[in-house]
Amino acid sequence: MHPRITISPELREWILATTRAGHGVPDVLRLMKENGYDPRQSRSIVAEVLKLPLAALHASTGKVAPQGLRTTHPQAPQVTVDGHTIEIPISVEAPALRVLEGLLTAQECAELIRLAQPRLQRALTVDTDGRNQVDDRRTSEGMFFELNELPLIGRIEHRLASLLGIPANHGEGLQILHYLPGQAYEPHFDWFDPQQPGFGKITAVGGQRIASVVMYLNTPEQGGGTAFPEIGLTVTARRGAAVYFAYETGDPSSLHAGLPVLRGEKWIATKWLRERPYRQPKQS
Template sequence: MTATTQHITPELRTWIIAQAQAGQPAEAVLKAMKASGWNEDVAIEAMESTLRGHLEQQAAANGLPPAVAVPEPGVAESPLYLDAGDRRVTVLQTMNNPRVVVFGDLLSDEECDELIGLARPRLARSLTVATKTGGEEVNDDRTSNGMFFQRGENPLVTRIEARLARLVNWPVENGEGLQILQYRPGAEYKPHYDYFDPVEPGTPTILKRGGQRVATIVMYLSEPEKGGGTTFPDVQLEVAPKRGHAVFFSYERPHPSTRTLHGGAPVIAGEKWIATKWLRERRFE
């Protein structure tokens, strides 16, 4: 039986779901299928499509919002480097659930310094989205100073936005403006989700500008002496704020099941600067 004559049958899908429910790892299921004569490409497609459909059915049965397409760096084949157009970026760490990728050398030292220099005169107390109204508000959970660049505001921002779009395979126009944040000793951002909660009354107003947020990129512009890491409490992960590096994470539905609860740990000593890019489903206006 050749790959062109192999068909993914309902019986095969039932078997794949049964293996997943029994706790069999994907590698073992794939190995068993290949041993039974299945072409590897067909077997992988059968597993991915079957499990994706099964998870969506389970999500709908439990009242979860439907999943949407999200940005995705090209890390399926475990590359050490990714081509970001004008820069080669290192892949330092990946995680599937939650979907987290840590990048090295995303920004140069000169770019970090220039972003800080351009942002410093425009800093103000950081605001958060007011989900009850769709506006903005001061939030005691976020004790940083910050500012926003408009998308494409200057050549530096334009260059970085193009690099990010290529790196995570998502259109430039679907990104919010680049936000620069300064955290002094004691400043933090307590654990939160970046998506907009569908049950909040202000969410429909927020979504009109480009749909739901689907991914976040946090880029580190400076290194505090102690503290200041990006934490993911659900999976006990902390990403160190290494200058020029970045952490990417995506969330296919606005729900805690994505395990993307995250925060900025308090800076203990020194000062932390970051650049944050939020990505939307559609063009952000």
């Protein structure tokens, strides 16, 4: 776990504001060094503020590639999956990232929102012991669909499986999230930190996460994009579009954040993919 250190409110807010503005962690560490902070202390401070695995902040840390199945990254500017046309206007190689325009239809977006609304609860994160927890970094409401729970869910899961070349049973249940003005998800990684005590428990049901797909179910009036501060990219939230990105354990380039909604609201559907078939835990 990160060492407990005293961090002034001003420094904490500066680190958050700087990463939200699109600056990567190396930029933050460089600026802190220029202002007299000890580099080792700076890494601990940034890890504490952003709730990041400390190992990801060490440039010498090698990536540990999962041993299971890997996704296939779409390469063409346009692909057709089961008669459904998807445009790919933006491609990044590190991390492997694709913006997918038209992944969902307007009708599918509206239906996902309608089905999710009565089941929304405060969105949770996974703590260091592998348990779900309320986290101030994530202020949205959300819910999960079970794998293939409805024909609509199964159709979307099959579309993603065909597009990315990984079986649908490697995916976690589709999560729907709802953000109101001011709500956000601070910079974080989707892969699980092997150094945390809950790693074995959380990866026993499908292995490590290897990729994420964030699908936008509406277009907020302002704000609400997905920022990748390590590579200086922000993906605009547009109804029907999505951002797909793959990663390896320890990969710092996959750091990302759900930016605050400034006006209106934001609805997204998130799909996390695992290296092995995923056994969804029973919902209580």
